[in-house]
Amino acid sequence: MRVIAGAAGGIQLEVPKTGVRPTMDRVKSAIFSSLAEEIIGARVLDLFAGSGALGIEALSRGAASALFVEENTAAVAVIERNLARVKLAGRVRKQDVFAFLRSAQVKQPFRIIFADPPYEKAKSGGEFTALLLENAELAAMLEPSGVFVLEKRPGEKLPAASLWEITRAKKYGATEVLFLQRFRHSERSRGIP
Numbered sequence: 407m408r409v410i411a412g413a414a415g416g417i418q419l420e421v422p423k424t425g426v427r428p429t430m431d432r433v434k435s436a437i438f439s440s441l442a443e444e445i446i447g448a449r450v451l452d453l454f455a456g457s458g459a460l461g462i463e464a465l466s467r468g469a470a471s472a473l474f475v476e477e478n479t480a481a482v483a484v485i486e487r488n489l490a491r492v493k494l495a496g497r498v499r500k501q502d503v504f505a506f507l508r509s510a511q512v513k514q515p516f517r518i519i520f521a522d523p524p525y526e527k528a529k530s531g532g533e534f535t536a537l538l539l540e541n542a543e544l545a546a547m548l549e550p551s552g553v554f555v556l557e558k559r560p561g562e563k564l565p566a567a568s569l570w571e572i573t574r575a576k577k578y579g580a581t582e583v584l585f586l587q588r589f590r591h592s593e594r595s596r597g598i599p
Contacts, residue, residue, distance in 0.1 A: 407419045407421055407428055407431060407457065407459060408431065409459075409462060409463055409466045409492060410431060410434060410435050410438065410463060411438070411463075411466065411467060412463070412465075412466030412467035412468065413465075413466050413467075413468075413492075413494070414462065414465075414466040414492035414493070414494060415466060417491060417492050418491075419457055419458070419459055419462065419488045419491070419492075420457065420484050420487055420488055420491070421456075421457045421484070422456060422457060422478065422480050422481040422484045423480070428456055428457055428459060429459055429460060429522055429557065429581075430578070430579075430581070432578065433557070433578045433581055433583060434459060434460065434463060436576065436578065436583070437460070437555055437583060438463060438464075438467060440574065440585060441518065441553065441555075444517065444518065444553060445464050445467045445468055445469050445518065446467070446468040446469070447468065447469070447470050448464065448469045448470060448516075448517035448518050449469070449470055449471050449473075449514060449515070449516045449517055449518075450464045450465075450469045450471065450472040450473070450516060450517070450518045450519075450520070451472075451473050451475070451516040451518070451519045451520070451547065452464075452472060452473065452474045452475065452520045453475050453503045453506075453519065453520065453521040453522075453523070453538075454475070454476065454503055454521055454522050454523045454524070454534075455474035455475060455476040455481070455485055455498075456476065456478075456481055456484075456485075456522065457481065457484050457485065457488060458474050458476075458484070458485035458488050458489065458496070458498075459488075460520040460522065460555075461473075461474050461496055461520065462488055462489065462492055462494060462496070464518065464520075465492075465494040465495075465496060466492065466494065469518070471496070471497075472496040472497070473496065473497045473498075473499065473516075474496055474497065474498045474499065475499045475501060475503055475506045476498070476499075476500065477500060477501060477502045477503070479500065482498055482500045485498050486498055503521075503523070504537065504541070507541055507543040507544050507547070508543060510543075510547070512546075512547050515546075515547055515548055515549045515552065516547055516548055516549065516552060517548075517549050517552045517553070518552060518553050518554075518555065519544070519547065519548055519552070519553075519554045519555070520555050521534075521538055521554070521555070521556050521557070522557040523535070523538065523557075523558075525558075525559050533562060534558075535556065535558045535562050535564065535565075536564070536565045538556060539556075539564065539565055539569065539570055539586075540565055540569070541569075542569060545569045545570065545588050548588055550588060550590070551587070552587070552588070553573075553585055553586070553587060554570065554584075554585075554586040554587070554588075555583065555584070555585055555586075556583070556584045556586060557581055557582070557583055557584075558581075558582050558584065559580070559581075559582065560577050560580070560581070560582040562582075568589060569588065569589055570586040570587065570588065570589055571586065571587055571588075571589045572584055572585070572586055573585045573586065573587055
């Protein structure tokens with residue numbers, strides 16, 4: 407796995423040996439092609455960060471900052487080594503994603519949030535996709551016009567989401583990528599498209 411483009415383009419990234427499912431280069435390339443100029447100057451949050459590949463790609467392409475949240479100790483060490491390897495700065499937080507969402511004091515919202523959760527069920531027994539899409543704290547961390555990029559299994563059902571609207575969905579083999587924006591209740595209620 408490598409950084410595809412930008413300041414660190416072509417540099418190989420280390421992948422944790424267990425506990426993660428890295429985003430394939432072609433999926434990563436498609437995600438960043440869709441985000442285009444949105445990435446430049448963006449504050450980025452990378453949840454279930456794994457190797458840190460998505461946040462590092464964002465930094466390489468001009469994001470202003472990236473916060474990586476990952477609970478696996480070995481993966482946290484890999485993210486830190488990958489940041490050193492590409493000579494980019496990011497903050498790494500070793501914490502369960504849902505504990506982070508409950509407790510984080512975010513002074514400024516993020517323009518782009520990535521989430522590539524495990525395909526198995528969460529410790530609570532629920533599906534990660536549903537837990538994320540129903541999480542009001544997560545929605546509050548995104549700028550009003552920001553983008554939430556969520557990777558999931560193609561066959562996984564989505565909850566009736568009142569917090570998000572899907573702006574784009576694309577399947578790449580065993581991965582489906584959803585691009586979501588915060589649902590704007592007040593604008594819809596006033597008849598604004």
